[in-house]
Every structure is written in structure tokens, then in C-alpha cells.
Amino acid sequence: xxxxxxxxxxxxxxxxxxxxxxxxxxxxxxxxxxxxxxxxxxxxxxxxxxxxxxxxxxxxxxxxxxxxxxxxxxxxxxxxxxxxxxxxxxxxxxxxxxxxxxxxxxxxxxxxxxxxxxxxxxxxxxxxxxxxxxxxxxxxxxxxxxx
Numbered sequence: 419x420x421x422x423x424x425x426x427x428x429x430x431x432x433x434x435x436x437x438x439x440x441x442x443x444x445x446x447x448x449x450x451x452x453x454x455x456x457x458x459x460x461x462x463x464x465x466x467x468x469x470x471x472x473x474x475x476x477x478x479x480x481x482x483x484x485x486x487x488x489x490x491x492x493x494x495x496x497x498x499x500x501x502x503x504x505x506x507x508x509x510x511x512x513x514x515x516x517x518x519x520x521x522x523x524x525x526x527x528x529x530x531x532x533x534x535x536x537x538x539x540x541x542x543x544x545x546x547x548x549x550x551x552x553x554x555x556x557x558x559x560x561x562x563x564x565x
Contacts, residue, residue, distance in 0.1 A: 456564060473542070523551050523555065
């Protein structure tokens with residue numbers, strides 16, 4: 419039977435997989451868009467996803483878990499981005515990134531309802547991770563608007 423600590427580590431690892439997939443996806447996006455309008459915003463978002471992944475790794479360790487090393491099924495999103503970019507160009511790819519951010523917001527909001535997460539974890543999500551993810555969505559909306 420899993421303890422609340424194990425379940426907290428599992429939930430945090432699920433969030434970590436999302437951040438790993440986002441990091442992979444933005445890395446691919448940055449390789450494709452070069453110096454187009456909005457690239458600075460995309461670089462910042464990429465960096466913030468890396469920071470979020472590192473923060474979540476620390477939390478997983480803290481709760482006795484082994485941090486995920488890959489995005490797992492989340493990596494499918496990364497592959498979908500690459501395929502979308504090749505088929506439909508940057509506008510469709512940016513829309514796919516936007517959908518990924520929306521999914522991240524949803525996942526963080528669901529985690530806030532998880533009784534297995536400590537107040538400290540929820541505070542981290544509420545004050546740092548979720549606000550940054552919401553900001554990422556705004557960055558993408560601005561970039562999309564200027565396409």
C-alpha cells in the first residue's frame with residue numbers, strides 16, 4: 419500500500435513529466451523558429467520550464483521518490499509539435515505549444531485538489547509553477563497574434 423509520501427512523489431513526478439515534455443518541445447521550437455518575432459519570449463518560457471523541472475525534481479527527492487528522467491507519454495506532445503511544424507508551419511506549431519500550456523495549467527490546478535500533496539507542495543504550485551504557466555500562455559498568445 420502506498421503512503422501519502424509515495425503518492426505525493428508520484429503526483430510530483432507526473433507534473434515533472436509535463437515539464438520535461440515542455441522543455442523538449444520548446445527546444446525543438448527554438449531550433450525551428452530562428453530569430454523570428456517572439457523568439458525571446460519563447461526562450462524565456464523554455465528556461466522557465468527547465469527551472470520548473472529542476473524544482474519538481476527536488477520535491478520528488480524530498481518526498482522519497484526517484485525523479486523521472488524522461489517525459490514518457492508526454493514526449494508524444496513533443497513529437498506532435500515537430501510533425502505539426504513540418505506540415506503546417508510555425509502558426510500551427512505555436513497553437514500546439516499553446517495547447518500544451520493549457521494542459522499544464524489544468525494539471526497544476528488538478529494537483530491543487532490532491533489531498534496527498536502537502537501544503538508546501540500546493541504553495542509551490544499556487545505561487546510559482548501555476549502563475550508562470552499562465553504567463554507562458556499569455557506569451558504564446560502574443561507571439562501568435564504577431565504571426
